[in-house]
Amino acid sequence: NAGVTQTPKFRILKIGQSMTLQCTQDMNHNYMYWYRQDPGMGLKLIYYSVGAGITDKGEVPNGYNVSRSTTEDFPLRLELAAPSQTSVYFCASSLAAYEQYFGPGTRLTVT
Amino acid sequence: GQQVMQIPQYQHVQEGEDFTTYCNSSTTLSNIQWYKQRPGGHPVFLIQLVKSGEVKKQKRLTFQFGEAKKNSSLHITATQTTDVGTYFCAGDNTGTASKLTFGTGTRLQVTL
Numbered sequence: 001n002a003g004v005t006q007t008p009k010f011r012i013l014k015i016g017q018s019m020t021l022q023c024t025q026d027m028n029h030n031y032m033y034w035y036r037q038d039p040g041m042g043l044k045l046i047y048y049s050v051g052a053g054i055t056d057k058g059e060v061p062n063g064y065n066v067s068r069s070t071t072e073d074f075p076l077r078l079e080l081a082a083p084s085q086t087s088v089y090f091c092a093s094s095l096a097a098y099e100q101y102f103g104p105g106t107r108l109t110v111t
Numbered sequence: 112g113q114q115v116m117q118i119p120q121y122q123h124v125q126e127g128e129d130f131t132t133y134c135n136s137s138t139t140l141s142n143i144q145w146y147k148q149r150p151g152g153h154p155v156f157l158i159q160l161v162k163s164g165e166v167k168k169q170k171r172l173t174f175q176f177g178e179a180k181k182n183s184s185l186h187i188t189a190t191q192t193t194d195v196g197t198y199f200c201a202g203d204n205t206g207t208a209s210k211l212t213f214g215t216g217t218r219l220q221v222t223l
Binding site for chain 1: 203209210211214215216
């Protein structure tokens with residue numbers, strides 16, 4: 001099992017560009033999550049999904065979009081990137097609402 | 112919205128000393144989870160507490176959930192250099208544990 005994988009590991013975007021952060025899990029988990037972590041801070045929930053076709057907003061959803069067409073994949077879309085979106089993005093998954101397994105993260109810089 | 116604060120923000124101890132981090136929520140929690148994040152790494156799940164007054168132990172780590180379910184603590188006995196990292200509590204007040212609010216974290220540094 002690879003667990004939770006994220007691509008890319010690093011990315012630099014110019015202001016106004018768009019990109020998709022990929023997240024895949026091979027544990028057949030129903031629940032998936034996207035968090036952002038700013039330097040020296042805790043994690044903030046962006047979006048989450050309790051199953052294919054179902055998504056819901058977290059604490060900081062503005063500027064992001066998600067989709068969940070399969071159990072395995074939960075991509076995060078950034079439209080019109082802004083410097084405030086510079087952060088480390090973590091994807092996570094869980095079997096029901098319990099222990100969350102995190103991916104290695106994507107470090108994004110918007111300049 | 113729900114806020115979860117942790118103190119201290121940072122602690123530096125000598126190896127062998129004890130360490131405690133405290134987690135306080137602005138709302139009553141259904142459950143609380145603890146995670147550890149090594150420098151440059153991703154959060155790794157340690158434990159979940161769900162009952163008022165619950166105490167759980169994992170080797171040198173002791174976790175407590177307050178009677179009012181608004182606070183929690185993590186105590187490490189006789190720290191080792193492998194304990195270095197940031198410890199986060201994460202609480203949920205929806206009863207589903209699917210919408211966790213992470214605390215601000217306590218960064219632990221351990222030196223010989």
